[in-house]
Amino acid sequence: MHMPGDLLNAIRFLTIVRVPDASEAMASDWLARAMKYFPLVGAGIGLVSAIVLVVANKLWGPVVAALLAVTMSIVITSALHEDGLADTADSFGGGRSIEKRLAIMKDSRIGTYGALALGLGVALRVPALAELPLWAAAAALIAAHAAARAAPAFVMNHLSYAGDTATMKVSYAEAPVRSEELWFALIVVTLAALPLALVSIATVVTGLLCGAVLAAALAIWSRRLLGGYTGDVLGAIEQVFEIGFLLGAAAMLR
Numbered sequence: 001m002h003m004p005g006d007l008l009n010a011i012r013f014l015t016i017v018r019v020p021d022a023s024e025a026m027a028s029d030w031l032a033r034a035m036k037y038f039p040l041v042g043a044g045i046g047l048v049s050a051i052v053l054v055v056a057n058k059l060w061g062p063v064v065a066a067l068l069a070v071t072m073s074i075v076i077t078s079a080l081h082e083d084g085l086a087d088t089a090d091s092f093g094g095g096r097s098i099e100k101r102l103a104i105m106k107d108s109r110i111g112t113y114g115a116l117a118l119g120l121g122v123a124l125r126v127p128a129l130a131e132l133p134l135w136a137a138a139a140a141l142i143a144a145h146a147a148a149r150a151a152p153a154f155v156m157n158h159l160s161y162a163g164d165t166a167t168m169k170v171s172y173a174e175a176p177v178r179s180e181e182l183w184f185a186l187i188v189v190t191l192a193a194l195p196l197a198l199v200s201i202a203t204v205v206t207g208l209l210c211g212a213v214l215a216a217a218l219a220i221w222s223r224r225l226l227g228g229y230t231g232d233v234l235g236a237i238e239q240v241f242e243i244g245f246l247l248g249a250a251a252m253l254r
Contacts, residue, residue: 003019003020004037006030006033006034006036006037007034007037007040007041008020008021009030009031009033009034009037010034010035010037010038010040010041011037011041013031013034014038014041014042014045014077014080014149015041015045015076015077015078016075016076016077016078017076028175029175032156032175032176032177032181033175033181035152035153035156035177035181035185036153036177036181036182036184036185037185038149038150038152038153038185039146039147039149039150039185039188039189039192040146040188041149042145042146042147042148042149042150042192043142043145043146043188043191043192045073045076045077045145046073046141046142046143046144046145046146046192047141047142048072048073048076049069049070049072049073049076049141049145050069050137050138050139050141050142051138052065052068052069052072053065053066053068053069053129053134053137053138053141054134054135054138056068056069057134062129062130062134062137063126063127063130065129065130066125066126066127066128066129066130066137067122067126069129069137069141070122070125070126070129073141073145080235081235081236081238081239081242082118082121082235082239083232083235084231084232084233084234084235084236084238084239085114085117085118085121085235085236085239085240086110086114086115086117086118087104087105087107087114087232087235087236088105088117088218088222088232088233088235088236089113089114089116089117089236090104090105090107090110090111090112090113090114091104091105091225091226091232092113092221092222092225093111093112093113094111094113095225098162098225098226098227101225101226102162102163102164102226102230105163105230105232121239121243124243124246124247125242125243125246127250128243128246128247128249128250129141129246129250131250131253131254132249132250132253132254133199133253135199136196136199136200136203136249136253138195139195139196139198139199140196140203140207140245140246140249142192142193142195142196143189143192143193143195143196143204143207143245143249144207144211144241144242144245144246144249145192145242146188146189146192146193147189147192147193147207147208147211147241147245148211148238148239148241148242148245149238150185150186150188150189151211151212151215151237151238151241152234152237152238153177153181153182153185154177154182155215155219155229155233155234155237156176156177156229156234157176157177157182158219159219159222159223159228159229160174160227160228160229161174161228161229161230162222162226162227162228162229162230162233163230163231193208196249199253200252200253202252203248203249203252203253204249206248206249206251206252207244207245207246207248207249207252208245208248209248210244210245210247210248210251211240211241211242211243211244211245211248212241212244213244214240214241214243214244215237215240215241215244217240218233218236218237218240219233219237
């Protein structure tokens, strides 16, 4: 089956899954064009994590199952978003100027702020999942991973890139995500949220609102401290949205 090149780029960028090369990967705006498929790939990541959650719950109970489900999502993505969260936390916490913050983001070493952010990120997601009824938790994983990967597209459209594109390892051009691409992403998010909506529509709404508030707060903070966004900030945006969604869902269904 032939898969669209932008979808292949999205899978290759977001996961460790090996896919055929796509000619679109060479285009400078490949990331913006692939972002419409980010929620679809996110839903797939959430589905695999949900399967791990259901199976592990039968063997070890909700807490271990939740930890293994979160671990699976980290493995599938090679900790892509967690890396962005850690770098962003170190940058915002340790930098005193835009130049220093950007330099800290490029440093491969992890600092105190980054370690705390990673620990808190996992520590919040695991109990939030464990608090949910099993099948609601599985549905929440699919919805959360899909919705969280739509959030960076909106940040890219409202902020300018603050980093140095010349030093990037992949080709990149600052380009907006088109309106039709955003609508496609939102439709995918809606479909991914349907299983959880069958449990409780209010839970979906609360999860989306909580995720959006945290993501918007981080985007505003990034604009103030960096003057825009970076790839690490987009990864952190995904993480805080996912955390907010799961916390909101847990608050409604607990």
